[in-house]
Amino acid sequence: MGYKKKEGSGAFIFKWDPRVKIAALFVYLVFSLQAERILPLLLSLGFVVLLALLGRVSLWEFIRRLSLLILFGGFLLIFYPFLVPGQEIFAVNLGPLGADASLEGFYRGVVLLLRLAVSLAVLTVLLVSTGPVNIFKALEDLRVPGLFLRTAEFTLRYFYLCTDELKTMITAQKARGFEPAKSLLNIFTMNTLSHLIGMLFLRTYKRGERVYTAMLSRGYTGEFYTLSSFSPQISDYLLGVLVSAAGIAIFLFDKGAV
């Protein structure tokens, strides 16, 4: 099963007490996402990137995760101008269908894109620097309901199981000369892929069951215990205050209060 190993451990952001970290990042997000103008949002993104760089979060990891944005962001930028009425920048005419692209729409698209980027960046900083076990433990300490956490935890494990199984199966099929990239229109390719997906769910289900059995066998009763007990220092709290304050400052700046 695949959990990411912590990278660059040792930097302050990795050592930051997970509970304070989660709380502070949460406050930061809640406030800075209220911003409706581009400049404050850019500042907000910049702050998170700075935090990541100072905390020696692997840059590659950061870019890899943010690259998800390009896909969604592209859609936002393409469709929003047409959905929001306002000053026309250009018009598209496809026979009887016509659509106007508006400047306001474009602006809204960019704002949404930036909000998405800030959220992803914060999430990346958290995930890369904390590790799943501690995140769950911290959330538990922060009084998030246990049932919700268990469900999330198993979803995560299930996801890793799924990707592992998929990798094995694709390798096995390639070994027998199957080329998935040939053409999706090819009936044989389509058939093979649909079988692959069907098998994937069955196999993951079966494996999930075996993993669960193995956990039961070692005395698992639905409760997770860890040895890491958190004891936040003054510096943890200071960093928390700093990050929260940055979020609030961006919020105030956006509202024109600063």
Add this chain to the structure above:
Amino acid sequence: MPYEKYAVEIKNLFYTYPGGVEALKGLSVRVPLNSKTALLGPNGAGKTTLIFHLNGIFLPQKGEVYVLGQEVSRKTEKELKTKVGLVFQDPDDQLFAPTVWEDAAFGPLNMGLKRDEVEKRVEEALKQVGAYELKDRPPYMLSYGEKKRAAIAGVLAMDPEIIVLDEPWAFLDPLGQEQIGDILTRLHEKGKTIILATHDVDFAAQWADWVIVIRDGMLVAEGEPSLLTEEGVVFRGGLRYPLITRLFKEAKLMEGDKLPYTLDQGIEIIRKLLEEGLRQN
């Protein structure tokens, strides 16, 4: 009443899987305390199903299972999980934590042990199987042999009295097999009862001091490993003779019921034959 000399005593056990496959059909077996027991049987014989009954993953649908004199039931199941450690056939089913260390700590933590005790046990267990250097590695990035050893450590850290391994050789290279074999020998010397499900008759003959042969969910024979030289047992159990036994049987070097089944016995016999031959010339 259960027999105190037995680590495991199973009486007339039945188990049917949802879907209707009858995996165990009135199985009765015994495992002596502090034995090295080999559980033999062809694919689908019911070995894994049997093993799942030993610490209450499966509860008897019909029949009784006694472990260390205690009947396996919903009441005793929790306690038995600390007394019987199962090492699964596929280590990927067993290793799930982010690091080898955390995985080995999973069982002890579930037992509610104190921090110091957990740390001590995990360290000891990892050292016992030679996996201490791997402690910070994520299990999914290990080689098969390393995974297997990490999985065994996860069970040893709970310090069970009975250790059960399901087909531990699968996919291991000869060196890996030898390493696991040595680990098991050391555990046995410490007073543990070891049960090992396998198809490998040669290993069973060489290693075990108690052999159980099952097939189709029923007992074929149980007793000393010399059972494996008996035609009836080998035939009904769907097995083959150990190589040493086959060598002497086919070369017609021996008559009667004293066929050897371990390397040492074979060597002894050959030495005697040679000496006799020399004396006659």
